[in-house]
Amino acid sequence: MIVFITGASAGFGAAMARTFVRGGHRVILSGRRAERLRALADELGATALPLAFDVSDKAAIHAALAALPADWAQIDVLINNAGLALGTGPAQDAALDDWETMIATNCTGLVTMTRALLPAMVARGAGLIINLGSIAGHYPYPGGNVYGATKAFVEQFTLNLRADLAGSGVRATNLAPGLCGGTEFSNVRMKGDDAAAAKVYEGTVPLTAQDIADTAYWIATLPPHINVNHIELMPTCQGFSPFAIKRV
Template structure:
């Protein structure tokens, strides 16, 4: 099995790469940070191929796919993992650039990758697209604004892929984690404020990157007639909030 993982330089992506390689599969490590994926490829050996790729740039994706060695071109599993959250301030205060970056990465980048990889899967009659969504796409919270909206887009896009792919042998899954630690997610969201990022996880046992990697691997190794439409995970320390009521 050949697996292409975007955002493979850290967090979920790097751990998913380790999990697939340790189970005998080959992984294309796709990310912008060339040095990080080179280091990961050195760790994983010949079963990993580092490919510099920016999901927000269609020419970058097209060049990366065209440049794959012949024996790496048949992508069996595409994991659209590249994504980010920026800021937690209210919608009327957040910099518009943060919204634009999240939409470009979480939505546009994901659909571009999918559209460019999907035709070969359909032609072969097999393949799997795993889109990394979020519980933020299901449940709103203050400061989630466009991040949550992009993840709701991911879920609906995945379900609509399923509608189009019926009978083709190609599967699609929305994998939606809740509170997850041990990644750069919150450090990126708070733009390098490590103390603010650390507070997100104080007193909790969040999901780990390994939890998400194991889930992705389970999905990818199910019998080919089984499609997991959507799967949502939360740590036991996380639950659902009551409705917000503003009192005078």
Template structure:
């Protein structure tokens, strides 16, 4: 099986690359940071092929796919993992540039990757698309604004893929994690404020990148007649709270 993972230079992507390679599969590890991809490829050996790719640049996607060696072209699993959150401020205080970046990566990049690879899967009658969503796509919270909206798009896009792909043999899943530590996610969201990022996980036992990777592997290796539409994962220390109410005392 050949697996294409975007955002593979760290976090969920690197963890997923490891588990697929460890279980005998070939993995295309894609991302923007060539040095990190090379380091991961050196760790994983010949079963991993690094490709420098920016999902927000359609020319980059076209060029990478056209340049793949023949033995790597039949992509069986696409994992749209590249994504990010920027900022936690209320909408009226948030940066429009940050919003544009999240939409370009989490929505437009994911759509472009899917559209580039999906036709060959349909033609062969097999394949799996795993989109990395978030609990934020279903449950709003203060400061989630555009990040949550992009993940809501991922949820609806995945379900609409399911509607379009019925009978084709191609599967689609939205894998939606909650609180997950040990990655760059919060450091990126807090724009390098490591102290603020650390506070997100203070006193918790969050999910890990390996938890997400193991789940993605399970989804991808189920019998071909089974489609997992959506998985929402949370650590046991996280749950649902009351609606946000501003009280005047």
């Protein structure tokens, strides 16, 4: 099968690319950083095709898809992995630009990619869309504000896809990880403050990018009559807190 992965230049996306290629599948690697995509494609060989563009740029998405070679154009699996969090402060202190960037990537980019590839899947009566959500889409926490809201959007959009796609042969899954280390996620969120990013994982054994890649691979290789609506993963070191109560 042909698997299209957004945000493939690092983290979950790169781990997924390696996992699907090892499994004998072809992978289209998309992301903003062309040099990283080329390096990954060189590593993976002829079964990987780099395609550099920004998912928040609708025109770039359509141009990139139109330029796909004919033998790469029938995409069986779309993994909407591109996404980011910016900032950890309270909503009243957050930068509006950060909120807009998260919405443009985590929501608008995801739906634009989905709408571009979904009709062909429906016409063939087969296909799979895996959307990368987060436990932040279900469980609020201080500083989660717009990031959590974008992941709640991913959850509801995926469920509504399921409602529309019932009986079509096309599947849709929200893959929602918890605390996951070994990626750029916290470094990006902390805007390059590597020390602060490292503290997020201090004293923990978090999930890894490979854990998420293995889960995506399992979902994609299930028999075609099975749909995983939502799958949530957390490391055993992570749990739930009581409701916060501010006392005067």
